[in-house]
Amino acid sequence: MQEPVKLPTAIQDLLEKYLAGACSPEEVRQVRKHMADPALEQALDTFMQAKWAQLPESISDDRSVLSKERYSRIQRRIGVRKTIPFSWYYAAASVVLMLLAGATYMFRHNVLDIIDPIETITYTTAPGQQLSVRLPDGSRVWMNTASRLSFPEKFRGDTRHIYLSGEAFFEVAHDKKKPFFVHVDNFYTRVLGTSFNVKAYPHADEPIYVTVATGKVAVGVSDSLEHDRELTRLTPNHRVLYDRMAHTICGDSIAVGQVSAWREGRLVFRQATLPEMVLTLERWYGVSITVQPPMTSVTCSFTAEYYAGISLHDVLEALQITGKISYTMEGNTVVIQTQGSCR
Structure with missing residues (x-):
């Protein structure tokens, strides 16, 4: 049986140093260069598998699932290298090395989102x-x-x-x-x-x-x-x-x-300004409401509670009774005219 291809000792030592987080910037560049070298592809693959098998349980809640399922996904993609740019293999090797090097929680889970996406x-x-x-x-x-x-x-x-x-x-x-x-x-x-x-x-x-x-x-x-x-x-x-x-x-x-009366279908306002009420009514009933004069000049507030299922017409009628507004409604368009103390 053919012996697995091994990395040169100098490169192994460099990768081990990288995993320990002791590489200089120049050495990190060398690591990236080696991972991008097609001539080292098989040897790097063997190195990755050996190191992946050594991953501590802290890397995942279920190390066996991580190693068997997620590493196999990387391997399957590596297995079709003839149709995929070599950059994918470089990325896969980088994933393993970064995991081994103690990458942060967020990085690990961003990586998993790539190889095991969640909808x-x-x-x-x-x-x-x-x-x-x-x-x-x-x-x-x-x-x-x-x-x-x-x-x-x-x-x-x-x-x-x-x-x-x-x-x-x-x-x-x-x-x-x-x-x-x-x-x-x-x-x-x-x-x-x-x-x-x-x-x-x-x-x-x-x-x-x-x-x-x-x-x-x-x-x-x-x-x-x-x-x-x-x-x-x-x-x-x-x-x-x-x-x-x-x-x-x-x-x-x-x-x-x-605050949560809306869960029961009720509309509740406590010292609500007219602009606040307008926004709520537009969302509740799917209508467009215009206030005249512009709402920036409106100073009045309202306290009211309406039962579940009440119609917009009944809400507006109740507001009109206060003497603070009058209104007209045509289809899904409402015009509110402020009156008296509301101006």
Whole structure:
């Protein structure tokens, strides 16, 4: 039987030094040059397999699965080198060497995303529509109208990340080893297991609201290098408001039932400005609302609660009774004329 091809001793020593993290910049360039050399392809393959077999269990929750399944994927791609540029083999060798060299958690999982990709699942709700979604970890999410939710088909590693645009109420399955993150642009909400409401529609001048029902929640922002900066922590029946324009944060106490009444189909307003009400009604009923004079000059606020299933016509009639507005409605277009104390 033919002996496996071995790397020259000098190259082996150089790779061992690289794995120990002791290479100079020039030596690192030499390593990359050797990995890109077709003449060393078979010998590098033998070296990779030997080193892969030595991977510690800390590299993966299931070392045998990692070595057998994911390395075999690399090998299968290497096995069709005649139809694939040699750069893929160089990349595969780089993956193994970087793993062995103690690459960071994020790098390892970015690599796995390449050789073992996970599908992203996205749900959206139309105006007036609400939806209940079950996440891969058993957590449950209720999506409000005109919202978008994205998450992986399975949570990999020791964190759980999902992405929201709009409003949703979360009941997060407890797992102290896997923090749960809800991302809205660079703003995040971090929990271990709790229930809370996030309101974050995609308008730069509209604040992000996070309200806690049970447990404890941390909120913060991430910079361009994905460094997290925690801003504050919340306990039940407390709410935080994050101003996306001014990058400021403030909080208050509030009954969570008031915030999440939308889950029961109810519309609840507490000292809501007319612009706030207009945005909610547009999303809820899928209409376009114009205010005259322009809303920048409107100063009035409203406190009201409407039962599930109420029509837009009935809502507008109730608002008109206050004497603060009048309205006309034609199809999906509404014009609100402010009156009296609302100007």
